[in-house]
Amino acid sequence: MDHTVIISGNQSKFLNAPEKYVKRAKDKCGIHLELQTTRRQFLTAQDILSRMTQGNKSQRGVLLADDVGLGKTAVAALVAWVFAGTGHQVRIFAPNNVVKRRWLDELDRHARIIGHNSSSLRVLPKYICDGHVSALQKGKIQVATHNLAINNPGMATDLLIIDEAHRAKGEHTNFKRSLVSLKKKAKRILLLTATPFSIRLKEFLNMLRLIDGGDASKDVDRFSKLLKRLYDSPRIGDPELFAAKLSESAKLATAALSKYVIRHSIDNLPKEQKSFGESTLWPLRDAEAGPHEIELLMRMDRLIRIGPMVTNKSVKNASDPRYHVGWSQFDKIVNEISERKSPKPAPVAAKIINHHLTRISQLRKEQSHHPKMVATAEAVRQVLEQDEKVVIFCHHHATAEELTMVLGASLTESKELLGLPRQIWKKAWSQVLTHQIERQVDNHKQDQVDQASVHAKDKELLPHFVDWLCSPLVRAQVSRWLVDIPFTNPTKLVKAIVKTKSRKFGEPIAVAAFRLFQALLHSKSSKMILQLAKKTSHSTRFGESRLPCQTRRILGICERQIHPDKEADGIFLGSKQPDTAFSMFNSPFGPEVLIITDSHSEGIDLHSCCRHLIHFELDPSPIRTIQRNGRVRRVNSWAARCKKPIQIAYPAFKGTRDAKLVGIMQQRITSFSLLLGGVQDFEADDVTESDESQRTEAIKLAKQKLKKYANQLLPKRH
Numbered sequence: 001m002d003h004t005v006i007i008s009g010n011q012s013k014f015l016n017a018p019e020k021y022v023k024r025a026k027d028k029c030g031i032h033l034e035l036q037t038t039r040r041q042f043l044t045a046q047d048i049l050s051r052m053t054q055g056n057k058s059q060r061g062v063l064l065a066d067d068v069g070l071g072k073t074a075v076a077a078l079v080a081w082v083f084a085g086t087g088h089q090v091r092i093f094a095p096n097n098v099v100k101r102r103w104l105d106e107l108d109r110h111a112r113i114i115g116h117n118s119s120s121l122r123v124l125p126k127y128i129c130d131g132h133v134s135a136l137q138k139g140k141i142q143v144a145t146h147n148l149a150i151n152n153p154g155m156a157t158d159l160l161i162i163d164e165a166h167r168a169k170g171e172h173t174n175f176k177r178s179l180v181s182l183k184k185k186a187k188r189i190l191l192l193t194a195t196p197f198s199i200r201l202k203e204f205l206n207m208l209r210l211i212d213g214g215d216a217s218k219d220v221d222r223f224s225k226l227l228k229r230l231y232d233s234p235r236i237g238d239p240e241l242f243a244a245k246l247s248e249s250a251k252l253a254t255a256a257l258s259k260y261v262i263r264h265s266i267d268n269l270p271k272e273q274k275s276f277g278e279s280t281l282w283p284l285r286d287a288e289a290g291p292h293e294i295e296l297l298m299r300m301d302r303l304i305r306i307g308p309m310v311t312n313k314s315v316k317n318a319s320d321p322r323y324h325v326g327w328s329q330f331d332k333i334v335n336e337i338s339e340r341k342s343p344k345p346a347p348v349a350a351k352i353i354n355h356h357l358t359r360i361s362q363l364r365k366e367q368s369h370h371p372k373m374v375a376t377a378e379a380v381r382q383v384l385e386q387d388e389k390v391v392i393f394c395h396h397h398a399t400a401e402e403l404t405m406v407l408g409a410s411l412t413e414s415k416e417l418l419g420l421p422r423q424i425w426k427k428a429w430s431q432v433l434t435h436q437i438e439r440q441v442d443n444h445k446q447d448q449v450d451q452a453s454v455h456a457k458d459k460e461l462l463p464h465f466v467d468w469l470c471s472p473l474v475r476a477q478v479s480r481w482l483v484d485i486p487f488t489n490p491t492k493l494v495k496a497i498v499k500t501k502s503r504k505f506g507e508p509i510a511v512a513a514f515r516l517f518q519a520l521l522h523s524k525s526s527k528m529i530l531q532l533a534k535k536t537s538h539s540t541r542f543g544e545s546r547l548p549c550q551t552r553r554i555l556g557i558c559e560r561q562i563h564p565d566k567e568a569d570g571i572f573l574g575s576k577q578p579d580t581a582f583s584m585f586n587s588p589f590g591p592e593v594l595i596i597t598d599s600h601s602e603g604i605d606l607h608s609c610c611r612h613l614i615h616f617e618l619d620p621s622p623i624r625t626i627q628r629n630g631r632v633r634r635v636n637s638w639a640a641r642c643k644k645p646i647q648i649a650y651p652a653f654k655g656t657r658d659a660k661l662v663g664i665m666q667q668r669i670t671s672f673s674l675l676l677g678g679v680q681d682f683e684a685d686d687v688t689e690s691d692e693s694q695r696t697e698a699i700k701l702a703k704q705k706l707k708k709y710a711n712q713l714l715p716k717r718h
Contacts (some may be wrong), residue, residue, distance in 0.1 A: 001011060005088065005124035005158060005187050007053045012082050012485040013101040014118040015042045015049075021117050023689070025040065028116045031109060034275040036576065037635050041071055044262055045078040047715035050190045061189035061211025063165070063446050065713075068194040069607075076161050076192055077106045082115055082143050083188075085121025088158035090141040092094070093149045093165040098579060099603040101522065103163070104130060120296070126429075131226070147652045150174050153181035154555065158188065164602065165191035165207055176206065183210055187361045194602075194630065195677055199437045204545050208260060216256035216685070224251035224252035224678070231680040236435075236694055238512045247709075248656030250702075254676070254709040263713040265673040266633065275640025277611065282647035284379045287371035292363050297323060297656060299356045302332060303337055306349050321395070324658035325617050326370045328402040328562040334360055353530035361428045372653045376403070376616060377410040379649070382594055384411070384553065387480060387503055389585065389610040392595045394617040397558045403597045404615060405563070408571040420493060424469050428493040437462075458513040464518050464547075474589050478509060481588075502588035505642035509588070516587040520547075523579040548573055548581060548591075555591035557583055567641025585610065598624055611639040615651045618661055621681040622668045634703035660684040664692055674706040676713075 018038045022517050025031040048062050066072050066228070078089045094100040111125045122139055129142045134155065136142050142157075144169065159180055162168070168176045183189060189211050204224075205217050226249045229236065266276060289297070295375060300323055322329035369377075376392070383390050437459065470476065480504065482496050489577045498510045506512060508641040520526040533546045549555055552571050574579050578600065584590030586608040594606070598619050609639045613632050615625060632639075632646055639646045652662040663683040672679050 011086050011120045015046050018042045024116045025113045029112045036271045041075045044075045063191040063261045067266040069634035072192045073106045077110045081123050083159045084141050085123045087138045089136045090159045091157040092143045092161040139227040141511040150178045156185035160186035163192045166193040174292050213260040219252040219256040221248045227678045239698040247702045249703040252708045254712050262715050263639045277637045278645040280645040282649035284651045286652045286654050287375040303356050326399050326402045329398050331571045373406040377407050389592050390612040392614040392616050394417050394621045398561050399617045400558035425470045427490040429469045432510045461530040464530050468547040506588050511589050519583040525577040526580040554593040556595040601627045601638045607634040608636040608640050613648045622679045645667045
C-alpha cells in the first residue's frame, strides 16, 4: 500500500490566520470562537499536518494527548477537513453515539467557517457521512462509533482518527485487534486521548505501535518501571535520590515521545485561563462518623468475616466503599446475610451473627439518611439559592440512586410565583420561538453554505416543546430571571423573554430556549420523545409534553438497583439514553442538580451552565477523577462567562475509609500532568500514610524538572 500523502502549504494556509478565522466565524456564521484558544488549536493542527505530510520524512501517525477540555475534537476536525478538502478519505471513530454527535456538530461548524476562509479546499457539510460507509468517496468524512470499527476492520482510508484511543490500550481486546487491522489500510493515523498513559505507562506502548512509534519503547518502558516502583514498593528509599532518578527517566521518555505525542496541560496555558475559568477547591463541610455509624461499620466488618461460616457463601468484603457513603448497599448485604443461612449452621457463629444482626437492626432504626448525603444536600441547597447548577458524580449506580432519593426528599422545591397564567405563557413562548425559527430561515437564505436548521416537519413538534417550557419548573425558573419586570400580558412577556438574560450571565432567554429546541431535534432519542408527546398529548399530565424535569429540580441518571419499583416522582432517568437530560442541563432550564455515574465521566459536556462539581463517591483511579473535572472545565465554560471560579468538591465521611480515599486522591491528581498521566489506581486500604508521604515528597522535589520536560511535548512551529 502506497502511504504517500501530499498536501501543499497553500491548502492549509488559512491556519496561518486565526484572527481572520475568528472574525469571519462571528460575522459570517454567528459562531463565537476564543482567539487565544483558536491560535493554539491552529498551531497544533499545523504541527500534525506537517508531521504527516513531509514527503519522505513523513511519519505514520500522531497522538494528540491534550488535557480534558482543551478542544482535541476541534483540532482533529481541522486536520480532517484539510485532508478531505484536498481529496482524501477520512474515517473518524468515536466511543459512542453521544460523542459521535459532538463530532458531527464540530465538523459541520468548521466546514461552514472554512468555507469563508479558504478557496483552496473543497469543504461542505454535505461531505460528512454519518454512520456506516464501506466504500468512502474521496473528499468525504465518515463519522461512526467504535463498534462499527470492531465489526468492519477491513475499511481503507487516507486518514484514520480514533477518539478516546486509550480504550485500545489492552493487548487482547476486540477494539485493539480491529485497530491493528484498520492500521494496515490507513495511510495516516491520528489518535486522541486525554489519558494516554493510563494506569501504567507501559500500556501506552500499545498505542505507540499503532502509529509506528515503537522506537520510543525502551525509554518509555524504563519510566514505566520507575513509576511502578514509586507506587507499588513499600519504601522508595531516599526521596531526594528517587526524585533525581525520576527526573532523568522522565527526560529520556519525554524526548522519545516528542516525535509522536503532542500534549498541552490546562494549567500551563495562562493566556487561555479566562476562557476556561479558574478552578478552585470547594471546601464542603465534611460529615463526621459518630459512635453509631462507627459501630455499624465495625459490625459489618465482623459479619463479613464470619458470615461464610453460616451462609456457605462469601459476600463483599468490609472495604466496599459503598458502605461508607450510603446505607443502601449496607442494608442489602445485611439482608443477604440474614437470609442465606445454611441448613446446619455452626452454632457459635450463628449466635454471633444473630447478635450482630439484631444490633444492626436497632441502630439502623435510629438512622435516617446517611450523614454524608445530608451534608451534601445542604451544600447543594445553598448553591441552588444562588441560581446555579450542580453536577454530582458517583462511582456506583446504587449510591447514585440513594443520593438522588435523599436529595429529592431533602431539597425543597421552588416556591416562586409562576407569574402569569399558563395560557399566557404558552402564547408568549409560541410567538417567541416561531420568530426564532423565521430568523433562522432568513439567515439560511442569506448564507449559501448548507447548515442545520429546523425543518418544516420539525415545526410540528414545537407546541410540545412549548408545553414543557410552560411546566411548573421552567415557569418558576424564568419567573426568577424576569423579577421586577412589569408584564401583564403576552406582548410584554414576549419582550421580556427576548431581552432578559438567562441566569443573569447567560444568553437571552429566547435564544437559549431555541438553542435547546435545536439540540433536542438533533438527538434521535430526544426527538422521539417529542414525537411520542405529539401522539399521546391528550393523556399527559398538565397537558404537557413527556420531556423530563417538569416539576422537580433534581435528576438522577442511573440504573435503579435498590428500589426499582418505588415511586420517585420523576427524579430518575435511565442511563441508556441520557441525551435529553444532558441537553437540558446544558441549558439554563430544566434540572438544576444532575447526579450521574462514571459511565458519563467522558465524552459529554456539562459546562454551559454549570461551574459546581461534587465528587460524592470516588473511583480508585485518579484518571477518572480528572475526566470528571473535564465535564465542567472546558473552553467557553459557564465559569468564564460569569467570571466566577469552577468549584470542585471532594466531600469526605470523616473517621472512615472514605476520608482516607479522598485525602490520597487529592494528593495524586496534583501529580497527573507532571508524570505525563502515569498516576496509578489505588485502594485506600493498601496505602499507608508514611508511604504516601514519601511519594509526595519525591514528586515535590522533582516538580520543576518534570514540568519542564512535559512542556517538550508542546506543538512545534514549522
